[in-house]
Amino acid sequence: MIAAKHLETLSRDLTKLYEVRDTADVVIEIGNPSAKKAYKAHGIILSVRSEYFKSRLKDNEANNGKQTIRLDDFDEGDFEVLLKYIYTGILPPLADTSPTKLLELLLSSQTLRLPDLCSYFQERLVTDHDEWIRDNFISTQQLAFTNSEFAILQNRCISLIIQTPKKFLSADDFPHLSKIALVRLLQLDDLSLSEVRIWDYTLRWCIAQTSLPSDVSTWSEKDYDVLKSVLEDFIPYIRFFHISSTDFSNRRGLFEKLLPNKMYEEVLQYHTKPQQENGEKVLQRRRNRVNQDNNRHRQKAIANADSVINKDSSTVPKVLSPVAPPSLDATLLTPSLSAWISGCIDHWKIPSSSLSQAYSFSLLLRGSREGFSTDVFHSVCDNKGPTVVISQVSETGELVGGYNPIDWLSTPVITYAITQEAFLFSLQRDNVKNAILSRVKAKATAICYNSARGPVFGNYNAPDLMMQSNQYPKRWFCSQGSYSLPIRGECGAFSVNEYEVYRVFKHGEKSEI
Structure with a gap:
């Protein structure tokens, strides 16, 4: 793994290449023919970083060793932001950026096929401009559903x-x-x-x-x-x-x-003739939502959780009830929850807090103690083997988390680890009877590695559970894609007031941290 200081050197060198561009072999023309602006760039960097440019450069014929690409509909300022990102991976501060400008940058990122930026600009819109989305809902959703990358x-x-x-x-x-x-x-x-x-x-x-x-x-x-x-x-x-x-x-x-x-x-x-059977034709009855307050718990996930744990069981858990958040002096991983997680790891048909557990849990990191940054997560939790991540939702006291049966890693580019044994869960504190269990359904994207994020379960572009960036360390995100069930009633960003990471090891093993 490349040391952080070497990555910083690489970033500085690429920044110099972006600033000088004497050896550029591509000209990119922005704007209409009467008021166009030309940018010089290096074809090899454009091709590696952007599938759009890779395709365009492959199709274009070189003219005296140089190629020209026209982008008529691009804003100059937007293109400069994206070109610098392509070279350096750096974006300017966006705290005061308007939602309409973020949408422009999102569309431009999608055109140039920059999936990381597509996800990032969507996160900023959802996190920073949710009220604007509500006020401009129709136009926003019309744009959102034009492309699968806007999940x-x-x-x-x-x-x-x-x-x-x-x-x-x-x-x-x-x-x-x-x-x-x-x-x-x-x-x-x-x-x-x-x-x-x-x-x-x-x-x-x-x-x-x-x-x-x-x-x-x-x-x-x-x-x-x-x-x-x-x-x-x-x-x-x-x-x-x-x-x-x-x-x-x-x-x-x-x-x-x-x-x-x-x-x-x-x-x-x-x-x-209601007495006649129509079972094969009847879709499942919709479940009326309960507690339509800020908790927004999912009846769907609750009603299906038992079938995920044990297809032969006829027991259907009851709907979660909101409870007061626990004191932060208490550990999030209670004895009953650790026993339940042990059962999930070993695929017990009905995980229970009353059965003896085969695993021990050793605390690696606590947000309120070591810090909430992604850098802290990777420095403390990488290469530690199987781990459990537990976070506490600020608004509800709800616990959401996941089990990773392999190492966490810090990689400069998005990388996936294949596993069928990871799972996600959510519950009200210590109420394991009504816990929601979501197992892997797309093992190729079960675990995601990236140095810019903390723990990421699922596809980077639509993660089932993700700790966001250093800039917003207490903002997490959940969706549903690589795992069988959504773990919250509402997909999108949410705040946490605590999170913990535990190393998981079998009884009798040494916990070397």
Whole structure:
């Protein structure tokens, strides 16, 4: 591993190369032809750092040993920021940067295929400008769902709708919601609306995408066919069998005209002959959200947690209840939690705090004691073997964390470690009976290494759990992708007031720290 001081030397040398550029072999022209500005750069550095430039330079033919690339739609200031980052990995201070400028930088980063910056600018938007996102929700979500690399922004937009679905879905600008965002909403198990209201809102959105007359009584068969063509992509996500028989009866004529014939007959039979079996056709009933306060716990994850732990068990845990945050004088890893984690490591069918545990836990780092910076994490926790990370959410006292069965490492570039044995968890303090367990589903991106971040579980661009940068050491982030379940009810950034890292070793082993 390269020593930190050597990396600093490398960074200084690359900065000199950026500042001088006497040996540059590429000219990049920014702006329109009448007011363009030319930048010199080195093709080898552009190609290594940006897939966009790699592709462009490969396609362009050299002209006297030099190549020219035009970027007509780029802002000069934005390009200078990104070009310096390409050379040096350094960004200017962005604390006072407006959200609209961050969006511009995000789009420019995506154009140049700089995934690290795409994630970074999204994090800044979600962390620093959440109120702005709320105030400019429609335009923000329309942009977010234009590209799969904007997963962090997408997840935040979805979570905002989930918090107050009636507010967003009843709004005048709801028909401007992107199609992908609406599909994502309809797929959720914990969307806290009755199924008939979900159908009504979806129908309203679909009608708004057409030029049909507002008076339904004037519609012809051709008009209904137009609406059916818009509606068909959403039909698989509406849970018609969970619309009450009364609501179904009140809309029966509309259902008959808009649903595929076979589906209509099946739903009709379900409501008129409920004694007949339709088990294979019925989607799971959505779970009404509870405690719609700042905790926003997931009923979905709670209801599915038992099936993840033990597919043969019929026990379904109850919903987590918010409790007062514990005193920071107490250790986050209680005896019952350590026993439960031991059971998860050994794949007990039903991990329990009452069973004897095969593992011991030795405290390596405590945020309030050693510090919350990513540098401290790597200096204390790298190359220590299996570890458990536990953080305490400031707003709720909730504990979220994860188990890494291999070493943590500090790498200058994003690197992944393959493992099937890692897992994430969340619970209210010492309430292991209702803990949520999320195991690996994409082992190739289970653990992520990067010197600029602390512990990262999952894909760097949409991490399932991540400690953010030195600039915001108490800001963490969660999403859902590489692991089976989200560990919080709301994806996105959250604050912690404590975190701890423990080395895990079997009883009888020596804990050499």
